[in-house]
Amino acid sequence: ENSFMKCMSNRVSDYSKSTEKTVFIKSSSLLYPKMLASLEQNPRWLNSSSKPLLIVAPSHESEIQAAILCSKEIGVHIRVRSGGHDYEGLSYKSYLCKTPFIMIDLINIRSIDINLSDETAWVQAGATLGELYYKISKASKVHGFPAGVCPSVGVGGHFSGGGFGAMVRKHGIAADQIVDAYLIDVNGKILDKKSMGEDVFWAIRGGSATSFGVILAWKVRLVRVPHIVTVFNVQRTLEQGVTKLIHRWQYIADKLHEDLFIRIVAQNTGANSKTIQGQFNSLFLGQKDNLISIMNESFPELGLQAKDCIEMSWIQSVLYLAGYNKDDPIELLLNRTTSYKSPFKAKSDFVQEPIPETGLEGVWKMLLNEDTLAMLIMDPFGGKMNEISETEIPFPHRKGNLYNIQYFVKWDENKIEESNKHIKWIRMVYQYMTPYVSKSPRASYYNYRDLDLGSNKNGNTSYSEASVWGINYFKRNFRRLAHIKTKFDPQNFFRNEQSIPILNFLP
Template identity: 45%
Template sequence: MKVSFSCSIIFFLFLIFNVHASNSSIDNFIQCLPTKSSPANPISKAIFTPNNPSFLPILQTYIRDSRFNTSSTPKPLAIITALDVSHVQATILCAKANNVEIRIRSGGHDFEGLSYVAQVPFVILDMFNLRSIDIDMASETAWIQAGATLGELYYKIASMSKTLAFPAGVCLTLGAGGHFSGGGYGVMLRQFGLSIDNIIDAQVVDANGRVLDRQAMGEDLFWAIRGGGGASFCVILSWKINLVRILDTVTVFNVPRTLEQGATDVVLQWQQVATILDKNLFIRVQPQVQFLQGGNKTVQVSFIGSYLGRCQTLVPLINKNFPILGLKTSDCLEMPWVKTHLFWNNLPQTTPIEVLLQRAPTPPHNFQKHKSDYVKTPIPRVGLEAIWKKMMEIETVLMQWNPYGGRMSEIPENATAFPHRSGNLFKMQYITQWQDGSEQSLIKNIQATRDLHDTFTPYVSSNPRETFLNYRDIDIGTNVNGNLSFAMDFFKDNVNRLLQVKAKVDPTNFFKYEQSIPILSSQQ
């Protein structure tokens, strides 16, 4: 009993010491901030602590997953909503001096909440105020700050040109900082590649508080932040992007087929042709469970496409190379590029384009779990039938199968840190969403997503089982004790160069989170 009592006293004193140390660190951190930032732009307006009435609203505004918006979710000790570059520098320098961990958030679309949740005392550096977009029409380039959303970028481009665009995602509230640094995936990738394939410069703040552009940071770091995730190495301030030229008309379509209408046969042919069709054509396969009368259910597969051209050209192209789809002129919608973002977000075409400027998703996201996979050889009929069966058991899952080919097959895997290039037929995203916030529902739905993921095992890439960094999935592992298995899934053979860059630019491992590139003991 004496031993037990003594241990309890020691543990209690340990807790008291750590709480005191934590409070002391955060107090010193807050006091440090004005001394390291520009007096011309007072940082006091950007500091929010839990005793500030705006603290919770600011924290919750950019939480996109209700799993991480509960009373029990760990909260930051402070949020710094940077209004000036010097505020970013001050946050880094003061956090480093006081041993305070930071999490960096731009848009908040982090499927595991790692950009705003931590299991250790931490602060959030929130970039949403740094959102300027400057377009140079003469050079057809633009500088976009990390906190700007894709919707804001698309709106700004469209306000200046009908024939310029940028290849990035269809989710309008994604922040450019995180979206681009993970690769930047969108429906124009078969023609123009990823966002990172069209980035020509960047501004970052490193672990020493220095503002660096491409020339100053060097090609190794510039390589790493394009697909390797900026939060492992630095804070992304802004990106310089090359805009791309397109026709003034884009054609979109959505052709749904249920299993009873031969969806499986259409998917089988889609796998054979989707990557070799015209580069201007992108056809997503989107399977989900459809509920029928009488309590029955089936799987409906939607074939959702975007073509950089007119319908009169698209229909014969599809009917020649993908005849089983049966695309008709009446299935087509022609529109300016900017309006395709209404289509991809299931908004009526009469919706004012100003909706692109909304920074919160509509409707807001519920509880969700995401996973991803890459497919290199067509999934046979028996595999598809097993997948449909498992989906109908789960009910709440939606899948998106996105074709590769075109430009993606032309860019070497080591050209950027993003390695998933040639050899892939398509990338899959698993999306499970539910509204019941109970622990039982959480466990049930996450396990169901994992079960479906297991069903795909025989049909997807292996050794490593490739996965997409921006479809954050904590299931694949963390960097505890220098573990690198998760990094192989994300980055394949690019891991070694990423480790070298990390050791060079951030040797003290200041920029870290559960799935950041670690510093290995052999590098120290």
């Protein structure tokens, strides 16, 4: 700790004056536990022993540059935290226990500049999706951004791994909209699109930017949204024929007009649940009458009625899809933590052929046997996603995928036995789903990080060992990512349990 602080003081003028508010030392800062826990969206690891030696919360890019150089100099590695939503906590904990690490928390690096003249925005990496959506809505009523539905997610991690939400069918994913970026490399240099080169710029857009450096800011293209959009949230239970409806949905959800997105959340209703509830949760980029006529034609089985549909502005739909009411203050989007913070485990798959009703019935049984809230979240693709090639950016899940499916279980008691029980359950569900989902590889979504797929050993793992998980996330793009990594960070300084490996590494 002392040598790190000494190094920082040498590199950043007046550093010691500002440290009180920006450095939190594990062994001595009273604020350290609060700072560490503040953004842990999955509190499973609150009591973990592998914590950062210290947390640096820079307020200027020079401090990030210095933190990288000082970490290298004294031989510790780093973790970077933007919104803290990593499913396995990799932004604030390390399973690579042999190597001590410091955490760079980007909480103070989060300005957003909207430029309507060229319809872009520069977003610093510590900003959240909610902050971005909010700022866009203050600048324009006809612009939006296609990224995740949860406002507290950080742009640092989210854009680095893909990022999809309710406009995925119309505009693709968040990483598709990145037109420039500032990346700080292992030598502390700030690079933009031109100076980092085509390969690295390709890699950081969805290919685990954290394997290549620290993203300081992204420049993104905004998208046009109509003045009025329409949402609905229709719920059906087993008794109301939800299985048939979900079965049918699989045949149409990816083929509907690209202005229409209908996701399904199928869940038990908590402990002792007697039924499955399917929520058909939708955003339509247009007005109610149009929506109803599309639904009558394409999905009459749902029985959508005018009273189910609510017209609103795009920013109100962001609030609504995040679980608020449309008339709640949009400032709620600025909350940096989720209101339902509790331990969870998730896994993901891509579905390429409709699952038969019997297959769905089997998974409902498993949901009903689980004694805590558990769900399947199904996000339809198609539309714009079919037009973008698998190799355009590292995120490869495009044409041929009907929908992404996420299995999610959360529980209240943060105890190891309790965690083990629910993790065992979700692994059984994943096993059960094998015949129904993509194969060779069985693809997974990088942003729904799952260390069950495999993990690097103390940071240094061969390409073939890392392929066990890497091919699932990135398919054939994984090899190109490893090539780029080998050239750009040959010492593998930027590493974690699922960072891109160096080629030809000999253990």
